[in-house]
Amino acid sequence: MKKASAVKKSAPKKPAKAKVKVKIKAKTKVPTKAAGRVWVGLDLGGTKMLANVFDDQYRVLGRAKQKTQGAKGARAGLKRMVETVAAALADAGVDPSRLAGIGVGCPGPIDPSRGVIVEAPNLGWRNVAVEAHLGAAFGVRTVICNDVDAGVYAEYQAGAAKGARCAVGIFPGTGIGAGAVIEGRLLQGSSLSCMELGHIPLFPETSGMGEDGTTLETECSRLKIAIEAARAAYRGQAPHLFETCGTDISKITSGAIAKSIAAGDTEIEHIVRRAATLLGCGVATVVHLLAPDVIVLGGGLVEAMPKLYLEAVRKSTLARILAPYRKSLNIVTATLAEGSGSMGAAAWARKTIEG
Amino acid sequence: MKKASAVKKSAPKKPAKAKVKVKIKAKTKVPTKAAGRVWVGLDLGGTKMLANVFDDQYRVLGRAKQKTQGAKGARAGLKRMVETVAAALADAGVDPSRLAGIGVGCPGPIDPSRGVIVEAPNLGWRNVAVEAHLGAAFGVRTVICNDVDAGVYAEYQAGAAKGARCAVGIFPGTGIGAGAVIEGRLLQGSSLSCMELGHIPLFPETSGMGEDGTTLETECSRLKIAIEAARAAYRGQAPHLFETCGTDISKITSGAIAKSIAAGDTEIEHIVRRAATLLGCGVATVVHLLAPDVIVLGGGLVEAMPKLYLEAVRKSTLARILAPYRKSLNIVTATLAEGSGSMGAAAWARKTIEG
Amino acid sequence: MKKASAVKKSAPKKPAKAKVKVKIKAKTKVPTKAAGRVWVGLDLGGTKMLANVFDDQYRVLGRAKQKTQGAKGARAGLKRMVETVAAALADAGVDPSRLAGIGVGCPGPIDPSRGVIVEAPNLGWRNVAVEAHLGAAFGVRTVICNDVDAGVYAEYQAGAAKGARCAVGIFPGTGIGAGAVIEGRLLQGSSLSCMELGHIPLFPETSGMGEDGTTLETECSRLKIAIEAARAAYRGQAPHLFETCGTDISKITSGAIAKSIAAGDTEIEHIVRRAATLLGCGVATVVHLLAPDVIVLGGGLVEAMPKLYLEAVRKSTLARILAPYRKSLNIVTATLAEGSGSMGAAAWARKTIEG
């Protein structure tokens, strides 16, 4: 699963690139399956929103996407969400009456009890009643969840964590996203989504103000790797990276990092290993607190260098956990492709609706 | 709730003091309630085991205790556990036929799927099939849980966390014990108890070996406070503590610490504040991962200086958590008295049996 | 004093920019002072070398500069050094017979006992016998010193540290350069220059390998500020800096940092304060070890934001030093202009020659 922007709450406002018009794709289709209920999964991203129509076996029957345009406000956003769902249904050639439920993966912390986005910093939205609005528009129950949670639920439903009693997904990207599924249900607080792994303290200040201590995210996100890599490039310690990306951290993507290591930039490999080693602290924390059956690592960094990254995380985690937890520890990489978040959102909605 | 020895897995083998013979108390009683089912809760401690007989309202009908004598082995221990339960039933004047279930709070990590103590370092036991043995002895279902979990379940059932959707109990003592109850059920792994908060990394090594990094427990348990206090006493910075305890860390109990602060040892207060501040890192981690409704702090340190400790933990936690979590955060001190672990164990057994 | 590249030993190979031909400036001049001995100070920089001719009052009588072209090798470099000194003498209209001595400020660690550059990483040179070569070429005694030491000696001779019994200069730039003058003499080892302040351990690994611990330089050089500032810019926390420099650390100069703070980027101010605070640890170390009368802070960062930087360093230093050292602590900013290194080199040569 590719989940580069899978960052909870702290998703940084990435410097906007050239704006590209994205129109709603909606070619009318002759319904291949006259009957049967369908589910819609909507992935509400910082840049674009993507809706998929699924049958009960999560086969994709239709899809639609358009730009999110968070800057135009939540009201306009809700309207676009309705349009996108409608367009996906049209693309699938499915009559809305067959719609059994809508699942939406949303950025930032959500309130699962009220069906509200609490805060989506990368969209600039607060307190957006997504469930009520989409539910009213389509006359079906709508269930929202955090977008990282949607990705983790997808891995639980059909990917690397299939069938686990307790599955945790961790997606190191610009931030560190994570989610957990326990006995088929997403781990959520009463009125807030949780598993904000990136924000747990690491190397904290000890004087009580908490101002300058660091968090897991500060120490091992892709952004941390990028700034350390830029420093190495500047110092002449990473000639290959310097050649391709210069010293601009925006250019130092997961792919560029992987390539520079393959080309021989050992200092960059060292930087990645250190970050993965510290991510292992977060994994060790999760193991000690939740004792999951499986931990799924995904996201751009992991995809770009699965062997190196997985190995370093495993080594660090094993060195930090109590012996009894070592036996059953299963750390694997994600298996689903990008865009699986919408499937996870649909599956979670179905689970919630059907109980 | 007093839970001085409420330490998961890492409970240290405290240097044994003068041995005191503890006999089984079992004065026969005329049954006050002729009918009604009863539950037995057994708290298996490092030094002694304590059984209570409860009615459905968790009123104590009878009790018994004796020394654990872990050094004599698990087989002998199981025999003593049966004796203690039997003695408690006799003390209650309750016929064993009225027994609906037995709950046992055990030291160390347990395997809830098999009902087995995995490892109890302070007893020297491994792989002890407690559920099978007691179940066979009394012909009723027996359910074990970790002893800290039992204490947390008691707070959920009848104490400071009553009625919470998600409750977390944290008991800083010689180690740092913790447990969580989510929607009425203890948070446990498939084959291991969890919430080993004391063992999460803090100030970790970054080189990948994990050898010398510290954990939450290393940084803020009572033992850490004691060694720092002993250093201050040695250096002449804690005259009151030096007068009462000298420089022997075994004498620097929670009570002695509290008294020295009250007498004016500001350096000791500073040491406690620092430890509580760092415990706040653990609390912040738990908040970010589980979003609990309530966090209950208990144990000897908290009881000895509730105001100072709670204030420092709160301040540190609030400074470290994301804004949306701040609103609903509820950190309180435990309200149950010592020995409530047996009640928690009984209540958890009942919950497991009744579903 | 501007000493942006004043980095001992670890001077990074800054990514080369467009090469600009720099010719030797050498307009013949009619000697204003027919008699009197002169001294030449040569500042051997990573990019260019600059020679000044001084009279006994350190008035500049002539100068010359040309590119260093380290990549062409040490032999070619020595030849260019001779040319530059000769050109400066010609510019001054001074007959070489009046030359009393030559001082050379060299990058990297030098061996003062043999007059040799031990290693100049940014030039790619090793074991270059500068004193012997220039001495033979001009028939006068030549004395080399580290280039940062030359800058510090200039401040001692004519700047902010004038007349101090023990003066320390610290120049945070890409690295952290430092030097000390005690009773009129540069502090140097038997066979190596010293005061490599940037390389002292801070937040070291504790496992004994020393591999991943950090040093003062890692934590508070301009490069550290630049990468943290780039991260803030990427995250949308430093809009002004993002507008002017984007996320390229090569563009985030001391001047750009100062401007973004002035424009309101509080996060950047926070980053600078943290770096200055940690530099204060280095200052505290120097105070505890040498008890200097005065500490002179210079370099691009200090020049760009003298008030903010000095204040933060002072506060941090005072909080970390023993009380008796606080009374006499005098931390000031450098007063000499850029290029004073050549004067310092000349003055140190004269001191060495005259005793």
Added chain:
Amino acid sequence: MKKASAVKKSAPKKPAKAKVKVKIKAKTKVPTKAAGRVWVGLDLGGTKMLANVFDDQYRVLGRAKQKTQGAKGARAGLKRMVETVAAALADAGVDPSRLAGIGVGCPGPIDPSRGVIVEAPNLGWRNVAVEAHLGAAFGVRTVICNDVDAGVYAEYQAGAAKGARCAVGIFPGTGIGAGAVIEGRLLQGSSLSCMELGHIPLFPETSGMGEDGTTLETECSRLKIAIEAARAAYRGQAPHLFETCGTDISKITSGAIAKSIAAGDTEIEHIVRRAATLLGCGVATVVHLLAPDVIVLGGGLVEAMPKLYLEAVRKSTLARILAPYRKSLNIVTATLAEGSGSMGAAAWARKTIEG
């Protein structure tokens, strides 16, 4: 050299043990050498003061000692110092007219320009004009220095650092004492002794207050080893140490530590290695700043386990210093016996007087 209490400034007020009356030893002796000048070295310790009379070859001609009794005040202390010097001269059978000078090694920071003890926390004295008082009493020039400096000067004069151009002595004890001799002269500030190695920051706070960061001394003095060893003993990880010392840090001496390691307490060995590793950070700092020819390690810890300690310090130091410094690095153990501080004080007085 044994210098267990060789701690500058921060020498802790060690809890007083049973008081033993120490009388002035002063058996009259027939002068073996009728002529020749003599020097007196006085070591002013926290508990006792010791004076030796030396000839020009530093052979001991006589000695005297008595209790310091700091609590009786500086005036009484000065009187006792005079008595002790007089008694030593009498013991040597030397007429005071042959006295060429007196050297005094004093606890705490001293002001070499005024000959005054600035502060001796373990005596409770401040601003004590030792040079003036003893000078007037005996009519000869008196020169004071810090007591650790006296020990280092002795090693330079006649021990492991003999003949070095730059020698540094480091004595890890309850604190971390250090001193440096450069070209035959003690490194001192204008108005304060220096080389307060124990107080340099390590793992500092980054928020600018400096309140809770640690120093070298906090991390690796004997006191740090003792508290960590007590913790290990309490946790059952150091059975041999527990047997001999229990958990009282006052009983955990350097000798007890060494014995427990020899008996198989690997956890204690690990604790010592970690402390020595961190001391290596201090050594690396000194190497980078002063580039000494030789570093002499002494004190109780080093004497008790020279091989283990020296090896760990060397490994850590080498891993942390720049390559050019590695070649010439010479780290050795002290060779002089306990009490050599008085010889160092006498030698330093002579050097100062004779120039």
